[in-house]
Amino acid sequence: MSGITEPRGWTKGALAATSWLVYFFFYAPILVLIIFSFSDSRNASVWGGFTTSWYSDFASDSELTGALWNSLRIAVVATLVSVVLGTMSAIALERFRFRGQRVFDALLYLPVIIPDVTMAVMLLLFFAQAANWFGFSKGFGTIALSHIAFCISFVSIVVRARLAGMDDKLEEAAMDLYASRWQAFRHVTLPLIMPGILGGGLLAMTLSLDDVVITQFVTGGGWSTLPVYVFSLIRKGVTPLINAVSVVMLVASMVLVALSLLAQRLRGDDAI
Amino acid sequence: MTEAGVAHVDVEEVATTVDAVAIRGVTKRFGSGDGEVVAVDDIDLSIADGEFFAMLGPSGCGKTTTLRMIAGLEFPTSGSLKIFGDEVGTLPPNKRPVNTVFQNYALFPHMTVLDNVSFGLRMQGVDKATASGRASELIDLVQLSGMEKRKPSQLSGGQQQRVALARALVNRPKVLLLDEPLGALDLKLRQEMQLELKSLQRDLGVSFVFVTHDQEEALTMSDRIAVMHDGRLLQVGSAEELYERPANRFVADFIGQTNLIEATVADGDMIVLGNGSKVLAPSDYAAGTPVAMSLRPEAISIGTRGSVPAEHQADSLDGVVSTAVYLGHALDYHVSVDWIDLEVRAPAVGSRGRFQPGDEVSVWWDRSSNWVVAD
Numbered sequence: 080m081s082g083i084t085e086p087r088g089w090t091k092g093a094l095a096a097t098s099w100l101v102y103f104f105f106y107a108p109i110l111v112l113i114i115f116s117f118s119d120s121r122n123a124s125v126w127g128g129f130t131t132s133w134y135s136d137f138a139s140d141s142e143l144t145g146a147l148w149n150s151l152r153i154a155v156v157a158t159l160v161s162v163v164l165g166t167m168s169a170i171a172l173e174r175f176r177f178r179g180q181r182v183f184d185a186l187l188y189l190p191v192i193i194p195d196v197t198m199a200v201m202l203l204l205f206f207a208q209a210a211n212w213f214g215f216s217k218g219f220g221t222i223a224l225s226h227i228a229f230c231i232s233f234v235s236i237v238v239r240a241r242l243a244g245m246d247d248k249l250e251e252a253a254m255d256l257y258a259s260r261w262q263a264f265r266h267v268t269l270p271l272i273m274p275g276i277l278g279g280g281l282l283a284m285t286l287s288l289d290d291v292v293i294t295q296f297v298t299g300g301g302w303s304t305l306p307v308y309v310f311s312l313i314r315k316g317v318t319p320l321i322n323a324v325s326v327v328m329l330v331a332s333m334v335l336v337a338l339s340l341l342a343q344r345l346r347g348d349d350a351i
Numbered sequence: 352m353t354e355a356g357v358a359h360v361d362v363e364e365v366a367t368t369v370d371a372v373a374i375r376g377v378t379k380r381f382g383s384g385d386g387e388v389v390a391v392d393d394i395d396l397s398i399a400d401g402e403f404f405a406m407l408g409p410s411g412c413g414k415t416t417t418l419r420m421i422a423g424l425e426f427p428t429s430g431s432l433k434i435f436g437d438e439v440g441t442l443p444p445n446k447r448p449v450n451t452v453f454q455n456y457a458l459f460p461h462m463t464v465l466d467n468v469s470f471g472l473r474m475q476g477v478d479k480a481t482a483s484g485r486a487s488e489l490i491d492l493v494q495l496s497g498m499e500k501r502k503p504s505q506l507s508g509g510q511q512q513r514v515a516l517a518r519a520l521v522n523r524p525k526v527l528l529l530d531e532p533l534g535a536l537d538l539k540l541r542q543e544m545q546l547e548l549k550s551l552q553r554d555l556g557v558s559f560v561f562v563t564h565d566q567e568e569a570l571t572m573s574d575r576i577a578v579m580h581d582g583r584l585l586q587v588g589s590a591e592e593l594y595e596r597p598a599n600r601f602v603a604d605f606i607g608q609t610n611l612i613e614a615t616v617a618d619g620d621m622i623v624l625g626n627g628s629k630v631l632a633p634s635d636y637a638a639g640t641p642v643a644m645s646l647r648p649e650a651i652s653i654g655t656r657g658s659v660p661a662e663h664q665a666d667s668l669d670g671v672v673s674t675a676v677y678l679g680h681a682l683d684y685h686v687s688v689d690w691i692d693l694e695v696r697a698p699a700v701g702s703r704g705r706f707q708p709g710d711e712v713s714v715w716w717d718r719s720s721n722w723v724v725a726d
Contacts, residue, residue, distance in 0.1 A: 142666045252457035254445050255424070256522065271460070
């Protein structure tokens with residue numbers, strides 16, 4: 080595997096050193112965070128001996144666990160709805176030709192590129208108007224709707240990439256072999272894009288669980304998700320409790336991202 | 352023979368003369384307005400039951416679109432399409448008694464060979480055990496026993512081809528459609544599969560409709576061949592008919608190699624060649640029609656200048672050899688006659704001498720081997 084493009088001599092060393100530096104820069108803070116989440120000291124940045132009490136504090140703090148429960152419920156709802164809608168829009172954009180397709184295509188990806196805070200303000204104004212007209216209060220519903228709104232785009236992108244790599248003759252072959260349109264989708268298309276759907280769904284769940292900015296704008300009535308609650312705790316001072324909560328969120332996110340990558344690689348060699 | 356007996360024969364005649372596929376005045380347009388493309392332009396075609404039928408033409412000629420309309424993957428813009436007497440014009444593919452072997456096979460990558468082959472039966476509601484049993488029979492038939500549990504990606508191109516064949520045939524289609532099925536195989540495998548497909552078709556007695564751009568493949572395998580060009584059906588006939596009596600200039604040129612010598616129809620079965628010489632070449636074209644005389648390279652004899660046998664004097668030309676290529680079984684010459692260049696293929700054995708570039712020669716042909724074509 081040592082082709083002409085393989086780096087050699089001092090370039091090789093320099094590239095390796097740069098890579099290690101970048102990784103150090105990424106992961107040193109995480110390591111520090113994890114270490115200090117076990118520190119037996121009120122001050123978050125002073126080491127005071129090993130303890131796991133911050134984790135048990137987290138488990139027994141009803142406000143924290145309540146916020147965690149909120150986060151999970153919203154993440155599950157946002158993921159399920161955005162997976163269905165995102166997959167449907169991906170199929171529509173990839174498989175059919177219709178009027179206004181390009182516009183629809185561009186608009187669908189807008190939430191990916193516009194800044195979170197812009198999106199948050201937009202949604203806040205929108206919900207304020209809607210509340211005037213329809214009379215509902217902000218909270219679970221508004222947060223879930225907002226998360227669905229930005230998750231659809233990500234799901235759609237991931238599923239579409241998978242669909243684009245799939246031979247559309249396969250559906251024709253299924254229908255030629257007596258499958259109805261639905262059966263062709265169910266037995267051929269769906270299994271083949273499933274890694275994309277799973278990957279997109281896990282990505283959506285990660286984004287929903289981690290979101291602070293948008294959630295903070297559209298929440299109300301004392302409703303809070305875990306990241307938003309943690310953010311509010313910081314104003315009272317950083318304790319190792321926050322370190323422990325952060326570690327839990329970090330691990331959860333990393334597990335989800337890893338699962339997402341795994342799902343996308345699943346059966347990847349078979350997708351013609 | 353009694354009257355009843357005669358009547359009985361008549362009934363059988365009627366029953367067996369229903370075409371497997373009957374296409375009447377079918378046109379297919381794609382797009383609209385300025386972007387409109389006529390892929391298939393008002394074609395009529397009858398494919399008999401049990402026939403090996405090839406649709407031949409260059410890419411973009413409409414042969415694949417025609418096949419897809421028979422399969423139900425495209426619907427005709429206008430015209431009638433019947434399969435065994437039933438109008439199927441806008442019936443979806445899953446409601447038609449035909450199955451397709453796709454170009455590049457379109458095997459389901461997430462299913463095993465067995466699941467691929469039993470798919471059609473399962474979709475028709477056949478229970479799993481029966482479907483697997485019949486699928487296994489077909490897998491045996493295409494000589495892939497032992498490969499049932501493999502995924503398509505673990506098979507060679509030739510094996511994938513066989514799976515595609517088994518997957519279609521397991522449903523006992525009344526017509527099997529094949530879209531360039533051998534295109535992805537290398538030459539040797541392709542020739543083997545040609546013979547296998549032909550004998551399989553003979554054993555099953557099912558109509559095969561075969562789309563190809565390879566004229567040799569069409570000539571080797573088919574009972575009849577339809578030549579298409581620019582969405583139009585130019586000629587339908589046996590290999591011999593197409594080769595010996597092409598309907599027009601395109602068919603003459605597309606099927607095999609030929610010399611097309613520009614000419615004009617004169618009176619009395621004569622045509623006037625470009626150099627003014629008159630040649631006897633009967634045709635149905637009116638006097639004055641611009642035509643071409645098709646002469647196959649192997650139908651032309653070559654000899655030293657002045658050696659033309661007396662009976663061929665009227666059908667000969669003088670020229671100079673410009674190139675000579677040794678092909679093993681034959682010698683391929685290009686002979687410059689004053690206004691054209693003729694390709695001549697002389698058998699390596701039994702020719703009247705061999706010639707070098709620059710040699711002055713005469714060429715002549717048998718009167719029955721020329722054929723007049725118009726546009």
